[in-house]
Amino acid sequence: MSALFLLCAFSMIAGFVDAAVGGGGLIQLPATLILLPGVPVPTALGTNKLASFFGTSFAVQRYARHVQMDWSTVWPAAIAAFIFAFLGSRAVTLLDPSLLRPLVLILLIAVAIYVFVAKDLGLHHAPKHGRHKARWLGMLVGSGLGFYDGFFGPGMGTFLIFAFVGIFGFDFLSASAAAKAINWATNLAALIYFTSTGHVLFRVGLAMAACNIVGSILGTHLAIAKGSRFVRIFFLIVVSALIAKLTQTLLWP
Numbered sequence: 001m002s003a004l005f006l007l008c009a010f011s012m013i014a015g016f017v018d019a020a021v022g023g024g025g026l027i028q029l030p031a032t033l034i035l036l037p038g039v040p041v042p043t044a045l046g047t048n049k050l051a052s053f054f055g056t057s058f059a060v061q062r063y064a065r066h067v068q069m070d071w072s073t074v075w076p077a078a079i080a081a082f083i084f085a086f087l088g089s090r091a092v093t094l095l096d097p098s099l100l101r102p103l104v105l106i107l108l109i110a111v112a113i114y115v116f117v118a119k120d121l122g123l124h125h126a127p128k129h130g131r132h133k134a135r136w137l138g139m140l141v142g143s144g145l146g147f148y149d150g151f152f153g154p155g156m157g158t159f160l161i162f163a164f165v166g167i168f169g170f171d172f173l174s175a176s177a178a179a180k181a182i183n184w185a186t187n188l189a190a191l192i193y194f195t196s197t198g199h200v201l202f203r204v205g206l207a208m209a210a211c212n213i214v215g216s217i218l219g220t221h222l223a224i225a226k227g228s229r230f231v232r233i234f235f236l237i238v239v240s241a242l243i244a245k246l247t248q249t250l251l252w253p
Contacts (some may be wrong), residue, residue: 001170003036003039006031006035007031007032007204008207008210008211010032011028011051011208012211012214012215013027014052014212014224015051015186015211015212016219017215017238018183018215019056019058019220019223020176020234021161021235022161023210023239023241023242024156024157026241026242028052028208028212029153036201036204039201043193043200043201046199046200046205048208049187049190049191050202050206051211052212053187053188053209054212054213055209055212055216056180056183057184058217059184059220062217063181064181064218066224067173067174068174069178069181070136070174072131074135074138074181078181079139079142080140081145081146081189083146084144084147085186087150088150088151089151089189089190091147091150104155105247108242109243111158111159111162112240112243114237115235121166121232122171122172122175122231123171123228124228125170125174127168127170134168136167141160146186149186150186155239156183160175160178160179160183160244161175161179161253172184172229173223198209207250212250
């Protein structure tokens with residue numbers, strides 16, 4: 001079985017998971033690094049971003065058609081995330097991203113406990129803030145998590161969904177839709193950066209992108225059809241997988 005076929009299969013699964021609750025990078029990025037062993041890490045990251053960008057684009061389109069999006073909050077957050085994802089990508093050359101792993105692990109455990117204990121969290125859409133305050137909070141969230149995505153990345157979609165549920169009072173379905181729009185912006189920023197530095201394998205990346213789109217369409221369809229309760233359960237599963245993965249990398253780097 002060829003490496004490209006396996007990459008496409010993993011990309012489709014990643015697109016499905018990422019479109020529903022985020023965390024697709026947990027599947028797609030390790031597969032890319034393992035199945036392209038002779039490729040430099042920046043090139044693997046750039047190729048991975050190419051596939052993710054197209055999958056996220058289709059997810060945003062489908063969510064926008066079926067879920068009411070609070071664009072007055074989402075657009076400023078997406079623009080801020082785009083800018084700070086660029087800065088985060090540049091910061092990788094100055095600092096070691098692995099230093100963040102223990103902190104991210106602690107935050108993910110806290111998120112999982114909070115969502116599990118608060119049974120009604122994110123099941124009802126009840127925005128907490130007026131438009132002006134929500135816009136500024138969105139820019140703050142977009143800046144912080146955009147930088148994080150450019151610098152390190154694991155759990156970006158998960159943190160975005162939790163932010164929109166916990167800070168803004170969105171239900172899980174609306175939070176997932178908003179997270180996809182912001183994640184699209186950070187993927188675009190990273191893709192521009194990696195393309196400009198020659199770190200994208202277009203033949204491999206476009207094949208993965210086609211499969212990521214298929215998974216993304218299926219993931220958004222399932223999330224929209226099943227609603228916030230399903231997304232909440234799926235969210236907890238993905239957070240648990242992220243916790244396990246980060247724990248493994250800390251114990252056996």
